[in-house]
Amino acid sequence: MNTRQLTELGQQLRVDSVRAADAASSGHPTSSMSAADLMAVLLAHHLRYDFDRPAHPGNDRFILSKGHASPLLYAAYKAAGAIDDAELLTFRELGSRLEGHPTPRRLPWVETATGSLGQGLPVGVGIALSGKRLERTGYRVWVLCGDSELAEGSVWEAAEHAGYEHLDNLTAIVDVNRLGQRGPTRHGHDLDAYARRFQAFGWHTIEIDGHDVDAVDRAYGEAESTSGQPTVILARTLKGKGVAAVEDREGLHGKPLPDAEEAIAELGGVRELRIEVQDPPAARVLHAVAAPGQVELPRYDKGDEVATRDAYGQALTALGGAREDVVAIDGEVGDSTRSEYFAKEYPDRYFECYIAEQQMVAAAVGLAARGWVPYAATFAAFLTRAHDFVRMASISGAGINLVGSHAGVSIGQDGPSQMGLEDLAMFRSVYDSTVLYPCDANQTAKLVAAMAGLDGVRYLRTSRGASPVLYGPDEEFPVGGSKVLRSSGEDRLTLVAAGVTVHEALAAADSLAEAGIRARVIDLYSVKPVDRDTLRQAAEDTGCLLTVEDHREEGGIGDAVLDAFLDGRPVPRLVRLAVRTMPGSASPAEQLHAAGIDAESIATAARLLVEQAVVR
Known part of the structure; x- marks a missing residue:
């Protein structure tokens, strides 16, 4: 396309967005x-x-x-012939594929769900890592950002990582239109302010007029020819470009134009340009998937610590x-999470x-989008700061495995800042998630392997300290199951535990048995x-349930157990033991006792529960 045609395509995209x-x-x-105009030139001349x-x-x-600029994306799809005009006009309707913010659950051309700002570039880094280090197929990753979202810290995590990894297959296009939701952005049209920041992280920067299609074309070509650095194109633009009533005016964010018919006329009317997007080069997939039966998992002997x-x-x-x-990712704690074994x-x-x-x-989401099976690990406590990325991963339908180590007060002396005490609640609340909490080594190994075959967000909670191996290496642990470790026809209550508290519950059951109180024990892995x-x-069978967890009371194992009785059936007598205080520094055993979730505390609560049940 020549300059005039590119300009016309840009106008068509505006009209169709309106x-x-x-x-x-x-x-x-x-x-x-x-x-x-940024989208028109990319679609017509550079995207393969x-x-x-x-x-x-x-x-x-x-x-x-x-992602809020989804009308532009859908207008581009129409120009490329992927959707027709009738579908374009179903935007935001019930049942339409064209949602307010795009998601890959609805559209096959969308790489990741966006709309929570500051996430597109981090996920793009993950995809670029796959292309450069794993697939090596030569594709480029183009990320169109808004200037408002550059206030998000996640953008600069991504910028630093991309610069460090020399991702020259990644181009960020920043639409610097000066206006955010409630008024001007922090830096307005000061392109140099943004350039200095990206340059500090090792990016090649290009500053242009984002409405000069020839300048845009040259900038894309320069990005494609830049080696050893990611490129950011900082494009000065005007919000509402082309319509005098809204151009560069505040207070119009997130609103349809006051007079769409007049605006369309001002933009030159409806057009029906169709473009042939360049075909991608021939490429092959480099990674293969082995049958799960070929995995020889480690085996541990009962009683080993x-x-x-x-x-x-x-x-x-x-x-x-x-x-x-299978790929592994870590947050600089691989020696603690044990990801270093894989590394x-x-x-x-x-x-x-x-x-x-x-x-x-975000890197895990990007790698998953390219067909990899990522396992990303850090301390359980630190995953909470990435909750929005987990939430958006679920919206994307991304298949990622997240592992939180050093969970609960049982980590001991490090104190509360290092203790994951909210993670089960966080991951249980995520749509279509799987949450697993093993208590021994063989169980952990089996669940790690099982996670690879699941859909959605999968979370595995691991513990810092050594614990006895309870199960043999041939034991199976289906997701959605549990294990009954103690049971008899004389059970007067049931202890429900997971992870470290399983061992405490077993010790409590032994103590109770000596006092003539039989207790069933369920490992709710x-x-x-x-x-x-x-x-x-x-x-x-027992009428009484006692849950015990190394986690806050809200949203953890106790609530998971309660969910089993929300179908209208009678709810059993239920007592929940959990971490209700603010821990300090102490040994693991002291921490469990102080929180009231050790064997002694469980046995005491069980006796009280049974006595009250008898009185009633």
Whole structure:
């Protein structure tokens, strides 16, 4: 396309953005209009993509980080022939694929869900890492960002990581339109302010007028020819470009244009340009998937003292040997999470994100989008700062495995800042998630392998200290199941535990038995989905349930157990032991006792529960 045709395509994208938002009576047309020329040139001259084969390994990858500008994306799809005009005008309707913010659950051409600002570039870094270090197919990653989102710290985690990894296959396009939601952005149209920041992280920077299509074209070409550095194109634009009533005006963010018909006329009317996007080069997928049966997991003898975090690292390494699609990521604590075991055996498939947990989770999402099976690990406590990335991963339908080590007060002397006490609640609340909490090494190994075959967000909670191996290496642990470790026809209550508290519950059951009180013990290793049948049977048989967890009372094992009785059936007598105080520094045994979740505390609560049940 020549200059005039590119300009016409930009105007078409503006018109169709206005039309889509007007049909929906909502949306962000002005944010779409500012970036229309940037999108037109990319689509017509530089993007290599087969819309009929979105999984083509040679396709370039485009991420609309400013996801609220979705009308622009959908207008581009129409120009490329991927959707028709009738579908464009279903924008934001119930059942439409064209949601207010794009998601890959609905559209095959969307790499990741966006809309929570500051996430597109971090996920783009993950995809670029896959392209440069693993696939080596030569595709480029293009990320269109807004200037407002550059206030997010996650953007700079991504910028530093991309610079450190020399991701010259990554180009960020920043639509610097000066206006945020409530008024001007921090730096307005000061392109140099943004350039200095990116340059500090090792990026090649280009500053342009984002409405000069020839300048945009040259900038994209310069980005493609830049070696050894990621490139950021800082484009000065005007929000609402082309319509005098809204151009560069405050107070119009997130609103359809006041007079769409007049605006369309001012923009030159409706157009029906169609463009042939360049085909991607031939490419092949480099990684293969081995059958799960080929995995030779580590085996541990009953009675051995092994930390579940050790078993995680060893099992992940075994899984990596059998499956070439498994990759590992860590947040600079691999010696503690035991991800370092995998790193030593398979350095090419290991990614160090340093202490940048948002980038770590985003990298996992990006790698998953490219077909890899990522396992990302850090302390359970530190995953909480990446919760929004976990939430958005679920919206994307991303298949990622997250592992939180050093969970609970049982870590001991490090104190509360290092104790994951909210993680079970966090991950249980995520849509379609799986939450697993093993108590011994063989159980951990089996669950690590099982996670690779699950969908959605999967979370495994591991512990710092060594604990006795309870199960044999051939024991199976289906997700959604549990294990009954003590049971008799004379059971007067049921102790439900997971992880470190399983061992405390067993010791408490032994103590209670000496006092003539039989207690059933359930190892609830699958916290979500929970084993409703076993819990309901225990309630029917014993009438009393006592849950004990190294976690806050809200949202953890106690709530998971309660969920089994929310179908209208009678709720059994239930007591929940959990961490209700603010811990200090103490030994692991002292911590468990102070929190009231050790064997002595469990036995005391059980006696009281049984006595009250008898009185009643």
